[in-house]
Amino acid sequence: MSDTETRPPAADAGNGLKRNAIGTGGIAFLVISAAAPLTVMAGVAPVAIGIGGIGAPMGYLTAGAVLLVFAIAFMAMTKHVKAAGGFYTYITLALGKTVGLASAILAIVSYNCLQIGVYGLFAVQTQAMLKTLFGLDVPWPAVALGAIALVWLLGYRGIDVGAKVLGVLLVAETAILAVMGAAILARGGASGISFSSFSPDHAFTPGVLAILAICFAAFMGFESTVLYRREARNPDKSVPRATYVAVGFMSVFYAFIVWTAIQAYGDGDVVAAAGELADGMFFATINHYVGPWAETVMYVLIVTSVYASQLAFHNAINRYVYMLAKDGVLPAFLGKTHPKYQSPHRAGQVQTILAAAVISVCAILGADPYQQLLIWVNTPGIVGIVALQGLVSVAAFIYLRRNPAAVTHRLMIPLSIASAVLLFGVVSLIAINIELLTFADALTNSILLLITPVVFLTGLLVARSLRKNRPHVFTRIGSFETHDS
Template sequence: MSDLETRPPTAEAATGLKRNAIGTGGIAFLVISAAAPLTVMAGVAPVAIGIGGIGAPMGYVIAGAVLLIFAISFMAITKHVKAAGGFYTYIALAMGKTVGLASAIVAIVSYNCLQIGVYGLFAVQTQAMLHTLFGLDVPWPVVALVAIAAVWFLGYRGIDVGAKVLGVLLVAETAILAVMGVGILAKGGASGISFASFSPEHAFTPGVLAILAICFAAFMGFESTVLYRREARNPDRSVPRATYIAVGFMSVFYAFIVWTVVQAYGDGGVVEAAGELSDGMFFATINHYVGPWAEVVMYVLIVTSVYASQLAFHNAINRYVYMLAKDGVLPAFLAKTHPKYKSPHRAGQIQTILAAVVILICAVVGADPYKQLLIWVNTPGIFGIVGLQGLVSVAAFLYLRRNPAAVTNRLLIPLSVASAVLLFGVAVLIAVNIELLTFADDVTNIILLLVAPVVFLAGLLIARKLRTTRPAVYARIGSFETHES
């Protein structure tokens, strides 16, 4: 037996990143905070209700069910392939380095779209908070740029500080949403409690299928569990457990909160209310059913919630860039870690500059921070990540077929096939219904949908060029270690 099998390398030796010995709860906090429950609910759930009607809660249940199927086959690979680079290393292992590198580039672009777009939501919600609480009118670009600087600072300090902050914010934002939900139910909603949201005639309508992009966006922190694998205690046990906890919690909690908001306005009035109140819907709801003090708390927590989401995405992007630099694909200076904090600080600096440039461009051209910066910039990110999850499902199927020892349950291979079909089906539904999400013209929608495929194609071409011109670098793409248990 080799030294690699008997003495696994430390996180520092393997990746250069600081090892923080994060347990199951810590990783679950990270992945849930990456989605930021209050951000998802107050920021975009009104859009989901406006499009999906009273069946909107089922959209989150469907998304959670699909991702749970995905998680089962995905976790089966993670027990045998010790990868620190996220989805792309698993794709590279099963589908080849060319597809793996293309997937990594799509992941970096998609996560950047998600993070940078959410600065629009942060700006809108923070503007509202400052105006409501202090009577201040601060330009949204100023708010966004301050947020970028704050995210950079905590990311610069490393995961140890980040995990603690994310955990505290997660508990606080989950608690305020739970208080709102309980308050609505305690007062019987607008006209009594109804379960019509979960009936087939409302749960599986074209409107609900159309909001799947919004619902899947609520789970975009999913990959955090494997990105922090090196920094986890007993990862073979804690990572799968944290993944199932995170997906299960988010699915049930999101569906519950959206369902209670439907009760707050009644089956016949909630769609109209969502259209009229828009991103202020949750604040008006908690004010009415809980009290003005709760609205103030929610305003404060929405700011910290978005901040938590941004920090988690920032860290995920940094680790992708860092691992590609370690593999030799990106410039070597991006593979340097901070001598004290062991964070991939140089990758973080590049990501921070990119976010600031996009915000400044949007400010100059007069873009709407919610409709254009948030929705338009987020859409390619959602489409790209769902597509990557589909590719990972294919990779799981191929790996399990080639390695019978990894098939610990006969359902693993069928589940990997089902996961691929479902996720690519969701990607098709997103593409078909994109105008309901973006409210943009056809040309804009086509451009938004082409971002991920064009980036993927460019990644394939880059990989093929590396194979012929820099074979040593090509050989390092998708660095991983295998271990048959």
């Protein structure tokens, strides 16, 4: 079937993407799935415990609190930004087309870093599952490339199918973690239940500050609620509600599960256990406290959990690319939707090819799928997204100052300022402690940190070039379905 930009009856009247009347719960499911709770806990939380000690749960609560402040500032503009472009349209509306385009390019690069890097975790965890359950030893590149194909297939069919799959996976992975946590508490942990994790002596140590990058990474993708605005039922209410539900749930749930994992080994032994068991810590824990059957279930669910995360990021990336194509910045074919599914399938095809190319290069060079593909490729993505969140907070402040009618509460403007300060502070903490995240040498860390400013500067230069050489395109930046009232 041929591509089309003509909107069929089932498509949304705004941007050609399929509208599925998703409610608050559905959007929240999609967004929480983007973070993949089981992946965050089993794959990364042991690192947080090893570095942050028993105060690690406070890292997740702190990240959640900062992002709730950000969400309030972010959502203050929701009723005035009708596009599905996320950060792109929000920043453009308040800070202008030049900064807006640079932000869009940075968002695309950052989300791609997050999405592509996580294929390393998917490969490692799937390898472990296949070897443990079936005795099969499958090369990690084959696993990663197979996952890329599956993500493309479901994304190709549109958000309706994706929402159903993501919802089922989210319930299953949340349930298995909750069962583990409940079993640990029911048996009194290793040496009784302790609340020392939340005492000031442990909650605000240098180690906890060092793991903020890990903790913020656990929330990556929650801001994608606005990308589903055109597919939402009553978006002015459901999008803000879904955002608050997603951030609130993830913050409390992550902290609870990490705290119970600490109880499973005891305050005095958990750091050593995290270092010794590494990404096998949660599997060993659930085997001991729940049973071998639960370990098997967790192996299966962590694979589907990573898949859910990949699909959600894939959809978010596609929508950014779609919006830039509709604004005329990227080639027009990327702004075409599938005639049947109304999905941005051309954008999805390009993202799939890019992911496959990066995986193939890593395989040829003999890169480690966890340390170099996951950690190194993810790091610029984390820095980029947190920086963009800070920039959105600045945009919210400027927009609210210019439009007093949009200020519905006297705390909105102060909270937008606080959000910007907190988020740029987090970027600084990530930069200062990056070696604890990457375990790389100084040169590698410098390159990883430079990616964000270099991409943003490149975006500014592209925007200036468009303004000079293609003014008709420059005037369309951020204008697609963006309204001031």
